[in-house]
Amino acid sequence: MAKRKREHYAELMSFDNVLKNPPEMRGKWRESVFKNMRPVVAELACGKAEYALALARRFPENNYIGVDKKGARLWSGAKTAIEENITNLFFLMILIQEITDYFAEKEVDELFITFPDPYPKSRHAKHRLTSINFLEKYRKILKRGASIHLKTDDAVLYEYSINQIMEFGGNIHESIDDIYSLQQIDEIITFKTTYEKRHLALGRRIRYLRFTLS
Template sequence: MGRSKLQKFAAIAECDNVIQEGDELYGNIAGKWHQVQFDNNNPIVLEVGCGRGEYTIGMARLHPEKNFIGTDIKGARIWKGSSMAIEEELNNVAFLRTYIERIEEQFEEHEIDEIWITFPDPRPKDRDIKKRLTSPGFLDKYTKILKPGGIIHLKTDNLGLYEYSLEVLQERKVDDLIYTSDLYSSDLQDHTMGIYTTYEKRYLAEGVPIKYLQFKVR
């Protein structure tokens, strides 16, 4: 592990906008995010697998009337988003360092209003189907922490993951499913708020269409 990563891990350990294993609040903040972390009752939007937090930060800039939580297991990535939020004084942003498989431990039932899944690992091998962030197992976890009627978004460059996700959602009979295999040639662009991640810009430069879908949980 390089020195820079060690420094980043040390830095996020001191950040008030990052909760991770070893912190007093980790595993004890479920149901308390409004009170303890944000000091308001605004809607909470969760980004699953947030990476460097580009989407989380982008949404927080546009919507100060909402709270945003980016979650990822990679501490060095979270450090970037956490640092940006501090520099820009975005008090409506927090980061949670945890495995997505443990997401239910950190939120109370119906505590989240909306979830974004942005450019996740597509997990193309059949043996990894259960690890796809739109697999039935993960959708069950999201549904538990989301409010009834809560919205889930997926943004991806990967056609296989997009098609798999559509198949899963159509089998579940979710509400208000909308989708496109080419976001920037569709009329759904407003749904993604004009936020581009670094990876997304790279895909677009290579001529790869961005896929997008949105639905509500029951």
């Protein structure tokens, strides 16, 4: 690990908004972490958590959790949240493959997945965050009828996600293959991460799915 990354990791572990013993929070996010009974919304593969930060600022009535496997990226989001005194956003450094170890059944109200790695090679498809093995885990931790929002620039990942959701027996409520071509879009999908800005600058379309799994 490079020196700067090591320093960021050490600092990350000292932040109060980063969970230190996250398995203990399973089933207790509301009572032990947020200390309220408001909705729990997670952003998966949040990176620097730009999306989760935007949601947490805009919707102080919800509880947010940014989830990513990379400490150096979470450091940036967690530091911003501390500097801005954002108290409704916490961070979890885990592999999403293990998400059911950290959330109890039906503990989560909504999920966002923004610009996940597309894993373009078909032999790596099982790593895509909308593959059936991930959908099965999301179904367990989500409340009945809870929405999952996916934003991506990647046409292959978009089509793949539609197929996986249908095969899994999920319901797609919105599928938009160019959100900015619409006259009006829901505010919750208008926030732009650095990745999204980069894709837009390259003239790529931003695609969106809202789906449920139960």
